Amino acid sequence: MKTVLVAGAAGYLGRYAAMEFRKRGYRVRAFVRDAEKLKLPGPGHEPAISGFVDEVFTGDATRPETLAGLCDDIDIVFSSMGLARTERQLTWEDVDHQGNRRILELAKKAKVGKFVYVSVFRPEEMMESDVVRAHERFVGDLKASGIEYAVIRPNAYFSDMAQFLKIARSGHMFWLGDGECRINPIHGEDLARVCVTAVEGSIREIDVGGPEMFTFRSLFELAFEAVGKVPKITFLPLWIGEAALGLLRIFNPKLAGAAAFFVLVNKMDNGAPAYGSRRLIDYFREMTTGTSDNPKQ
């Protein structure tokens, strides 16, 4: 039986990945900062997974002294570890790049067979964004490492779409651009299947989206439908965002690096190859009715 280290196991994708690995017969070592989190569902309705984990390794990727032995006896590393929400004192460079690099170094020493990493879709269009640059610096390290690897490139997760429900509940949404750019977000469970299949396959870079294609406009309308409100959306010209970004670049380059993602994503076609079967309206309904996505363990 192979053992997989799941880094980011308490996060949205990491939980589904741990469950999928376990279902396919792997032993799962979960790398987390807080083991208690595994016992409870996450904020995007991702399930509690303590019943799917064989071993918990508690540490912090930004603190090397907490990582000794992390990859010992590990066959596969899967990492969806990243700084998805901003944290004081930490940057994407600290976690997404340097943190994952520490795990990669340990994986090399432990002679791990394969490292599967979750980056972003079409990074070349978004290199101005700090988070995208940090992801791709790590991808560069991974490719140069000599270890067998796969890079998963999802465009958007259902958990991130939940933010639009909150805005729809407030009754009025503002958005940059004309709302016609395409996007097909994916449920964590569907994405986890792609990730685990990548471990077993030979494709090195996989672009991934969900089964339903939306324009941002139709996606927002769905969010309003789910909360039972009439859509009220104001689309602001893209130049307003670009002008604000231009000013930030001069007066606050750090904030510009963080904000760039939100402007760039509205300028590009985010439609990715379709995988999975979970529908966004069902997820929106789960989020609005409070029903749990927690499977039997």
Ligand SMILES: NC(=O)c1ccc[n+]([C@@H]2O[C@H](COP(=O)([O-])OP(=O)(O)OC[C@H]3O[C@@H](n4cnc5c(N)ncnc54)[C@H](OP(=O)(O)O)[C@@H]3O)[C@@H](O)[C@H]2O)c1
């Ligand atoms: N969301 C999207 O639409 C999207 C699209 C494409 C790619 N991605 C990328 O996919 C990855 C996973 O996304 P997600 O939504 O699953 O994120 P998430 O829910 O925030 O999970 C990330 C996990 O990384 C862990 N982590 C953060 N800093 C750490 C540290 N210093 N040491 C150890 N663990 C640490 C977090 O631990 P805690 O639980 O303790 O905070 C969290 O469990 C991210 O890298 C993200 O950039 C996301």
